[in-house]
Amino acid sequence: MAVDITLLFKASVKTVKTRNKAIGIGFDSTKDEIFKRSRPKSGFSPKAKEVITNITKLKDFLLQHRKDYVSAGSLISSDLTRMTDNERDQIDQDAQIFMRTCSEAIKQLRNEAVKQVTSAQVKEHRGAVLDLIEIYLRGVCKLYSEQRAIRVKRMVDKKRLVSEVPNNPVNLWEEGRVEDELSPEEIQMFEQENQRLVSEMNSLVDEVRQIEGKVVEISRLQEIFAEKVLQQETEIDSIHQLVVGATENVKEGNEDIREAIKNNAGFRVWILFFLVMCSFSLLFLDWYDS
Amino acid sequence: HTHTVRQTHTNTVALKRMLNFNAPPLKNAAAEPVWKVLIYDRFGQDIISPLLSVKELRDMGITLHLLLHSDRDPIPDVPAVYFVMPTEENIDRICQDLRNQLYESYYLNFISAISRSKLEDIASAALAANAVTQVTKVYDQYLNFITLEDDMFTLCHQNKELISYHAINRADIQDTEMEAIMDTVVDSLFCFFVTLGAVPIIRCPRGNAAEMVAVKLDKKLRENLRDARNSLFTGDNMAAGQFSFQRPLFVLVDRNVDMATPLHHTWTYQALIHDVLDLQLNRVVMEEGAGADPSPTGARPKKKIRKTYDLTAADKFWQKHKGSPFPEVAESVQEELDSYRAQEDEVKHLKSIMSRTSPDGRLSGWCVFSLRLKTLCLYILCCSSLPELLEKKRLIDLHTNVATAVLDHIKSRKLDVYFEYEEKLMSKSTLDKSLLDIISDPDAGTPEDKMRLFLIYYITAQQAPSESDLEQYKTALLDAGCDLSPLNYIKQWNLFSRVMNSGSQFVMEGVKNLVLKQHNLPVTRILDNLMEMKSNPETDDYRYFDPKMLRGSERYHANAIVFVVGGGNYIEYQNLVDYAKFKQGKKVVYGCSELSNAAQFTKQLSQLGQK
Numbered sequence: 001m002a003v004d005i006t007l008l009f010k011a012s013v014k015t016v017k018t019r020n021k022a023i024g025i026g027f028d029s030t031k032d033e034i035f036k037r038s039r040p041k042s043g044f045s046p047k048a049k050e051v052i053t054n055i056t057k058l059k060d061f062l063l064q065h066r067k068d069y070v071s072a073g074s075l076i077s078s079d080l081t082r083m084t085d086n087e088r089d090q091i092d093q094d095a096q097i098f099m100r101t102c103s104e105a106i107k108q109l110r111n112e113a114v115k116q117v118t119s120a121q122v123k124e125h126r127g128a129v130l131d132l133i134e135i136y137l138r139g140v141c142k143l144y145s146e147q148r149a150i151r152v153k154r155m156v157d158k159k160r161l162v163s164e165v166p167n168n169p170v171n172l173w174e175e176g177r178v179e180d181e182l183s184p185e186e187i188q189m190f191e192q193e194n195q196r197l198v199s200e201m202n203s204l205v206d207e208v209r210q211i212e213g214k215v216v217e218i219s220r221l222q223e224i225f226a227e228k229v230l231q232q233e234t235e236i237d238s239i240h241q242l243v244v245g246a247t248e249n250v251k252e253g254n255e256d257i258r259e260a261i262k263n264n265a266g267f268r269v270w271i272l273f274f275l276v277m278c279s280f281s282l283l284f285l286d287w288y289d290s
Numbered sequence: 291h292t293h294t295v296r297q298t299h300t301n302t303v304a305l306k307r308m309l310n311f312n313a314p315p316l317k318n319a320a321a322e323p324v325w326k327v328l329i330y331d332r333f334g335q336d337i338i339s340p341l342l343s344v345k346e347l348r349d350m351g352i353t354l355h356l357l358l359h360s361d362r363d364p365i366p367d368v369p370a371v372y373f374v375m376p377t378e379e380n381i382d383r384i385c386q387d388l389r390n391q392l393y394e395s396y397y398l399n400f401i402s403a404i405s406r407s408k409l410e411d412i413a414s415a416a417l418a419a420n421a422v423t424q425v426t427k428v429y430d431q432y433l434n435f436i437t438l439e440d441d442m443f444t445l446c447h448q449n450k451e452l453i454s455y456h457a458i459n460r461a462d463i464q465d466t467e468m469e470a471i472m473d474t475v476v477d478s479l480f481c482f483f484v485t486l487g488a489v490p491i492i493r494c495p496r497g498n499a500a501e502m503v504a505v506k507l508d509k510k511l512r513e514n515l516r517d518a519r520n521s522l523f524t525g526d527n528m529a530a531g532q533f534s535f536q537r538p539l540f541v542l543v544d545r546n547v548d549m550a551t552p553l554h555h556t557w558t559y560q561a562l563i564h565d566v567l568d569l570q571l572n573r574v575v576m577e578e579g580a581g582a583d584p585s586p587t588g589a590r591p592k593k594k595i596r597k598t599y600d601l602t603a604a605d606k607f608w609q610k611h612k613g614s615p616f617p618e619v620a621e622s623v624q625e626e627l628d629s630y631r632a633q634e635d636e637v638k639h640l641k642s643i644m645s646r647t648s649p650d651g652r653l654s655g656w657c658v659f660s661l662r663l664k665t666l667c668l669y670i671l672c673c674s675s676l677p678e679l680l681e682k683k684r685l686i687d688l689h690t691n692v693a694t695a696v697l698d699h700i701k702s703r704k705l706d707v708y709f710e711y712e713e714k715l716m717s718k719s720t721l722d723k724s725l726l727d728i729i730s731d732p733d734a735g736t737p738e739d740k741m742r743l744f745l746i747y748y749i750t751a752q753q754a755p756s757e758s759d760l761e762q763y764k765t766a767l768l769d770a771g772c773d774l775s776p777l778n779y780i781k782q783w784n785l786f787s788r789v790m791n792s793g794s795q796f797v798m799e800g801v802k803n804l805v806l807k808q809h810n811l812p813v814t815r816i817l818d819n820l821m822e823m824k825s826n827p828e829t830d831d832y833r834y835f836d837p838k839m840l841r842g843s844e845r846y847h848a849n850a851i852v853f854v855v856g857g858g859n860y861i862e863y864q865n866l867v868d869y870a871k872f873k874q875g876k877k878v879v880y881g882c883s884e885l886s887n888a889a890q891f892t893k894q895l896s897q898l899g900q901k
Contacts, residue, residue: 002431004428006429008428016410020414119363120363125368132348
C-alpha cells in the first residue's frame with residue numbers, strides 16, 4: 001500500500017530551512033523568482049489546453065441537449081421542451097462545424113510543432129499530446145454520431161410506422177419516457193435501443209446471408225450455363241464446319257458421279273460403236289467372200 | 291472460499307493510481323486527457339514492464355517514458371512522475387533535475403521507503419532551486435518486487451547476480467556482504483507484504499540463508515506493527531477482503547534443499563521457453579531466419595532478424611497452455627490455426643462478393659444495388675470482428691514461431707531423451723539406458739546438457755558413485771567438451787548436505803492422482819507438509835515466527851507463499867501450480883530472489899567450483 005509522505009517532505013523542507021538559517025545560508029529567492037518568470041513559456045501548452053477546453057465545451061453542449069435531441073417528436077407537441085427538427089438540424093450543423101474547427105486546430109498545432117526547433121524529446125512529447133487530444137476529440141465525435149444515428153433511425157422508423165400503422169403507440173411510449181428526468185432511465189433507454197439495433201442487424205444479417213446464398217448459387221449456375229454454352233458453341237462451330245465441308249464434298253461427289261455417268265455413257269457408246277463396226281466389218285467380209 | 295486478490299491486478303492498480311498523480315483513476319472514458327512524463331530507473335522499468343504495455347501507458351496520458359540516468363531535455367510545461375529506488379545516485383539526479391527546472395511539477399514515488407536524511411537532501415535541493423512548491427507529492431510505493439504472474443514474483447532482474455545463489459554461497463563472502471544481501475531480500479519481502487496488506491506466519495528451516503531472511507523479516511514486521519500509529523498494516527491501509535480472516539503461510543526455503551530441479555530438462559511450455567530461448571520479464575527475444583543454433587561450432591552465416599514477443603495476461607492461448615506439456619501445445623497451435631483459417635475464409639468470401647462485378651444483365655440494376663448495400667452492412671459487421679481476427683492471427687503467429695524455435699532445440703539436442711532420463715533419475719525408477727551412453731553420444735545435446743544430466747545423477751544418487759565410475763564419467767564428459775568445475779562444487783555441497791541433513795536425499799514424491807501422475811518436487815513437498823500439517827522429519831524441525839505475536843499458533847492456512855532464497859525457476863513454479871490445482875480453495879504463490887534458467891545456474895555452479 002502506498003504511503004503519502006508529502007507532509008513529511010514539507011516538514012523536511014522546514015527543517016532544512018531552519019538549519020540553513022542557523023548556519024547562515026540564505027537563498028536569494030527573489031532573484032530566482034524573476035529568473036523563473038523570465039523564462040519563455042512556450043505557446044504550445046496553453047494552445048493545446050485551449051483546444052481541450054473547446055472540445056469539452058462541445059461535449060458538455062452535446063450532453064446537455066442529448067435528452068431533448070434524442071426524444072422523438074410526438075404528434076401531440078404540447079410540451080415546450082420538445083425539440084423541433086429544425087433545432088436538431090441546427091445542433092447537428094453546429095456540432096459538425098465545431099468538430100471540424102477542433103480538428104483543424106489540432107492539425108495546425110501539429111504543423112507548428114513540427115516546424116519549431118525543439119529537442120527530439122519535446123517533439124515526441126508534443127506529438128503524443130496531440131494524439132491524446134485527437135483521441136479525446138474522437139470520443140466526443142462518437143457521442144455526436146451515436147445520437148445522430150438514433151435520430152436517423154427514429155426518422156426511418158417513424159416513416160415506416162406512419163405508412164404501415166395509423167395508430168402510433170411508439171410515440172406515446174416515447175412521450176411517457178420524456179417525463180422521466182432520471183438519467184439512469186436515459187441510459188437504459190439507449191441500451192434498449194442498442195439492443196434493438198443489434199437484434200435488427202442480426203436479423204438483417206441472416207436475411208442477407210440467405211439472399212447471398214441464393215444469389216451465389218444463381219450466379220454459379222449461370223457461370224456453368226455460360227460455360228456449357230461456350231462449349232457448345234465451339235462444338236456447333238466445328239459441326240458447322242463439318243457440315244459445310246460435307247456439303248462441298250457431296251457437291252463434288254455429285255459432279256464426279258455425273259462425270260462418271262457421262263464417262264460411263266460415253267464409254268458404252270464407244271463399245272457399241274466398236275461392236276457395231278465389228279459386226280458390219282464381219283458382214284462385209286462375209287459378203288466379199290461369197 | 292477465501293477471497294484472494296490477484297497479485298498482478300493489485301500491482302497494476304497501484305501503478306495506475308501512481309500514474310494518475312496518486313489519485314484513483316476515473317472510470318469515465320470520455321474524460322479530458324491529462325498528459326505527463328514518466329521517469330524511472332532500471333528497477334522501476336523492470337517492475338512496470340510486465341504489468342503495463344507502452345500502449346497502456348499512452349492511454350494513461352504518458353507522452354514520454356525516460357530513464358532517470360539519461361539525457362533529458364527540459365519540458366517546462368508538463369508534470370513529471372518519478373518511479374525510482376531511493377539510492378544515492380538517484381537522489382542526486384533528482385536534485386539535479388530540480389536545479390535545472392526540467393519540468394513543471396514533480397510527483398516523486400519511491401519504490402521502497404526513502405530515508406529521512408535522503409528526503410532532506412531533496413528538500414534542500416528544492417529549496418535551493420526554489421522549487422518546493424513544484425514538488426507536489428512524495429510517496430513510498432512499497433513495490434520493490436517484480437510481479438510476473440498472478441501467483442509468481444521475483445525480487446530482482448537487473449543486477450540479479452548481486453543476490454544470486456553464487457553471491458550467497460561463495461566461500462569468500464564477508465559477513466557484511468551477507469548482511470547487505472539479506473537486507474535487500476528482506477526489504478523486498480517487506481514491500482511484498484505491505485502491498486498484500488497481510489502479516490504472514492513465517493516458517494523456515496534451520497541453519498541457512500533462509501533462516502537469516504526469516505529472522506530479519508520477522509524483526510522488521512514486528513517493529514512496524516509495534517509502532518501502531520505508523521504501522522503499514524493497520525485497517526486503513528489494508529484493503530478490505532484480502533485474506534479476510536486467514537493469515538497467509540509464508541514458507542522460506544533455501545536453494546540448497548533441491549539442487550537438481552534448477553538443472554532439470556523440462557517439458558512444459560513456459561519452463562521450456564525459459565530454458566532454451568531468451569525469456570526475461572515475460573518477454574521472449576528470438577533471432578529468426580537462422581533457426582536454433584545449438585551447434586557449438588558453427589555460426590550461421592544467414593542474416594538474423596531479432597524479434598521480441600510479449601507474453602501477456604491478455605494472451606488467452608498463453609494463459610491456457612503455459613503449463614501444458616509441449617506436445618499438447620503443438621497440437622493446440624494447430625487447432626487455433628485451423629479455426630482461424632475457417633474464419634478468415636468467411637471474411638475473404640465476403641470480400642470477393644463485395645468486389646465482384648454484377649453478373650452481366652441477368653439481375654436488374656436495382657436488385658444489385660440493394661444487394662450490395664446489404665452485403666456492405668454485413669461486411670461492416672464482419673469488420674468489427676476483424677480486429678479480433680487480426681489479434682488472433684498475431685497470437686497464432688507468435689506461438690507458432692516460439693513453439694517452432696523450441697521444437698528445433700528439442701530435436702537437435704534430443705531434449706526429450708534428457709527429460710525422460712532425468713525424470714527416472716529423480717523418481718528413482720529403473721533406468722533403461724546407461725548414463726555413459728548418453729554422455730558419449732555426440733548427437734545428443736550440448737556439453738552443457740550432458741553436464742546437467744550428470745549433475746542430476748550425482749545429486750539424486752542414493753550413494754556417491756565409486757571412484758572408478760566417477761573417473762569414467764569424468765573422462766566421458768571431458769571428451770564431450772564439458773566444463774567440470776560445477777562438479778567440484780556439487781561434490782562439496784553433497785558432502786555438506788549429507789552431513790547437515792543426515793540422510794535426507796533428493797526425493798521426488800510420486801503422488802497418485804486420478805488424472806495424471808503428479809510428482810511433487812521437494813519444494814512442493816515441503817509446502818504440502820506445512821500446509822496440511824503433516825508430520826515429516828524434514829519439516830518438523832522448521833522454525834515458527836508470528837510477527838503479530840498472537841497466543842495460539844495459527845495452524846490452518848488457505849493461502850501460502852513459498853519463497854526460495856538463492857534463486858528459483860519455472861519448473862518449481864509449474865509444479866506448485868499443478869499442486870495447487872488439486873487443492874480446492876487454496877491459493878499458492880511462488881516467489882524467488884531471482885529467476886535463473888539451467889544455463890545461468892550451471893554457470894554459477896561453475897564459478898563456485900572454480901574457487
